[in-house]
Structures are given as C-alpha cells and as structure tokens.
Amino acid sequence: MSEPSPARRPLKVLLATPRGFCAGVDRAIQIVERTIEKYGAPVYVRHEIVHNRHVVDRLKALGAIFVEELDECPTDRPVVFSAHGVPKSVPADARSRNMLYLDATCPLVSKVHVEAQRHYDAGMEIVLIGHAGHPEVVGTMGQLPEGAVTLIETVEDARAFTPKDATNVAFATQTTLSVDDTAAIVAALRERFPEISAPHKEDICYATTNRQEAVKSVAARSDVLLVLGSANSSNSVRLVEVAKREGVAQAHLIDDASFLDLAWIEGAQTVGVTAGASAPEVLVQGVIDALSAVFDVTVEEVDAVRETVSFKLPRVLVEG
Structure with missing residues (x-):
C-alpha cells in the first residue's frame, strides 16, 4: 500500500x-486581428504591437509579420502601427507609397501628441518626461521638428535643464511611467519654473x-x-x-x-x-x-x- x-x-x-x-492594448490587438480577418494574411506590423512576447507570438501564428521599419513592408499589404505611436514621418511615408495603413496608437498616447503640438504651435519650449529610446518617446518626439522637445529622464535632468525662456516652458510625459518618480521630476521642474504649463489631465494613463x-x-x-x-x-x-x-x-x-x-x-x-x-x-x-x-x-x-x-x-x- x-x-x-x-x-x-x-x-x-x-x-x-x-x-x-488595458483598453489601449485590447484595441491594438483587435486591430491586428480584424485587419487579418478583413484583408487576409500576411499583415505587417511596424514594431511589436504591444510589448509582450506571448501576444506577439500568437499574432504571428495568425499571419502578422513584425518589422521595425516601414521600408521592410511591401506596398500591396496592410501595415499596422503599434500602440506606442509613431513619428509623423511614418504615416507620411506610408501615404507617399500608397500603402494601406491602420494606426493602433493608444488614444491616450495620441492625446500627448496633440498636447505637444499645441504647445509647439503656441511657441513654447517643450520638455518630455520619459525613457530614452522607448518607442512611445520616439513617437512623441517625432511629432515635432528635431530639437523642439527636450527629453528629461531624472530629477537630475530636471535640475540641469536650461530653457531659452524660463517663463515659456511646457511639459508632457510618457504614459507608462512610475507615478511616484514622475511626481518627483515634475516637482523639481515646478520648483525651478513656477509658470510651467502642465497637461490639462495627467499624461500617465x-x-x-x-x-x-x-x-x-x-x-x-x-x-x-x-x-x-x-x-x-x-x-x-x-x-x-x-x-x-x-x-x-x-x-x-x-x-x-x-x-x-x-x-x-x-x-x-x-x-x-x-x-x-x-x-x-x-x-x-x-x-x-x-x-x-x-x-x-x-x-x-x-x-x-x-x-x-x-x-x-x-x-x-x-x-x-
């Protein structure tokens, strides 16, 4: 026994x-799935649609091909832009090549893009709080001419930043940051620039x-x-x-x-x-x-x- x-x-x-x-991720994944359903495979996706290996592998199995740049895509197949957003040059390039593209940028990231553009149009100097090289940061900075946005990653960066006009500064943030870390960076900016323009509603989603x-x-x-x-x-x-x-x-x-x-x-x-x-x-x-x-x-x-x-x-x- x-x-x-x-x-x-x-x-x-x-x-x-x-x-x-979250709602933005759910929407982005659905956009890839429905694009494959409607147009058949393969569908190209510029950058990982969301940053998760399991999601990416499942969509690959359905017929998605992931690439890093638009020039890796044929012009006769649909291309989806990832949830993180893209620089303005990317859809412009797709249009010039007569490509069918679908933009899966999270609407809350698009909100940051609109904000940055508004500040730029008002002649303000823009600070973006975020992580260098992250696709969302690349996309947001790519909404405006080179040099129009200064990236700040740390409280030390905020203390070292020297604007042309301290009374004419605005800030935006990446949507996926640490709430506590970002609050410390914003506090450092406000201390130095009391008139700094903040987002209407917090950018961190x-x-x-x-x-x-x-x-x-x-x-x-x-x-x-x-x-x-x-x-x-x-x-x-x-x-x-x-x-x-x-x-x-x-x-x-x-x-x-x-x-x-x-x-x-x-x-x-x-x-x-x-x-x-x-x-x-x-x-x-x-x-x-x-x-x-x-x-x-x-x-x-x-x-x-x-x-x-x-x-x-x-x-x-x-x-x-």
Whole structure:
C-alpha cells in the first residue's frame, strides 16, 4: 500500500485588480486581428504591437509579420502601427507609397501628441518626461521638428535643464511611467519654473496609475510579488519597482509560469500576483496553476478600482 502524500503547505495568493490588458492594448490587438480577418494574411506590423512576447507570438501564428521599419513592408499589404505611436514621418511615408495603413496608437498616447503640438504651435519650449529610446518617446518626439522637445529622464535632468525662456516652458510625459518618480521630476521642474504649463489631465494613463495603486494594495500584505510581463514592457517593469519601493524585496518580473522559481516562495505565506497592461490573463492563471501544483493555494482578489474604459476601432474595420 502506497504512503499517503504529505499535506501541502498552505499559500495565500493575492490577485491585484486591475491587472493585465488595458483598453489601449485590447484595441491594438483587435486591430491586428480584424485587419487579418478583413484583408487576409500576411499583415505587417511596424514594431511589436504591444510589448509582450506571448501576444506577439500568437499574432504571428495568425499571419502578422513584425518589422521595425516601414521600408521592410511591401506596398500591396496592410501595415499596422503599434500602440506606442509613431513619428509623423511614418504615416507620411506610408501615404507617399500608397500603402494601406491602420494606426493602433493608444488614444491616450495620441492625446500627448496633440498636447505637444499645441504647445509647439503656441511657441513654447517643450520638455518630455520619459525613457530614452522607448518607442512611445520616439513617437512623441517625432511629432515635432528635431530639437523642439527636450527629453528629461531624472530629477537630475530636471535640475540641469536650461530653457531659452524660463517663463515659456511646457511639459508632457510618457504614459507608462512610475507615478511616484514622475511626481518627483515634475516637482523639481515646478520648483525651478513656477509658470510651467502642465497637461490639462495627467499624461500617465489611467491603466498605469491603477495598476501601480493595485500593486501598492497587494504589496502591503505580500512576502513575494510576481509581475507577469515582458522585460521590454515599461509599465510591467514599473510595477516591480513599485513593489520593491513598498518593501517587497522579492518582487520579480516573469514572462510566464515557466520562469517561476519556487526558491522565491520558500518561507513565504502570501504571494501577490499581477500583470502588466500588455500581459494576457492566461499567464496569470498559469502562475496560479503552477503554485497550486505545489501548495494548497487559496486565492483572494484585491480590488483597487474597476475599469470601464473602452476605445473605438478604426471605422474601416467596423464597416462591412
């Protein structure tokens, strides 16, 4: 007769809400899917549609071909621009080549583009708070002539920035930044330039803010915190930073359950789990399943706020 298996030790999993896909990511993925449905494969996508390996791989399987630049696309196939936005030169180039293009830029990123243009038209000197080289920053700076926007990444940058006219400065921000870090940079700018023009409504998007607040709620009760997301996802990386700042030394960014190291869980009683705005919910379930295979898991959903935002698809994909 076989020995009974030893009882598995209990483990509490706190699920942060909201987590995973935001409205902009959901819209961008749908645009690629519907473009393939309407025009057939292949459909070209300039840059990863969103920064998540699983999403990109699934769309590749459906017939999407991902490229970095427009000149890698044939002119007789549709091309989709990623959710991060593109410089103005990209759609202009597509039009000059008579290409069919669909713009999946998140409407909240487009709002920042419009703001930057408005400040420029008003003759203001523009500061963009963001991360150098991130496609959203490249896209936003590319809305205006070269040299019109100064990128600021840190409080030190804000203190070193010297405008031509200190009374005529405006700022905008990347939508996926750390709320706390950005507040410190904005405070440094306001201290030096009290008249600086701010966005009408904060540029950091609702989804980034909500996910960071949800992590704070969960972190207070967690020994370990796992963030599902890819390493090139700005908002996912910020969630790990927020957790660590809240005192969770064992905060880890993982692509999926296969990257889970059970050594992290040794001695832990409570594990927080969340997902960046570009990570599908199936990845969260995969981690819960992996933990349930080893521990006696109970799951509690921790609500920070419920999201009801949705964005319309381009008319060409909705019309018959």
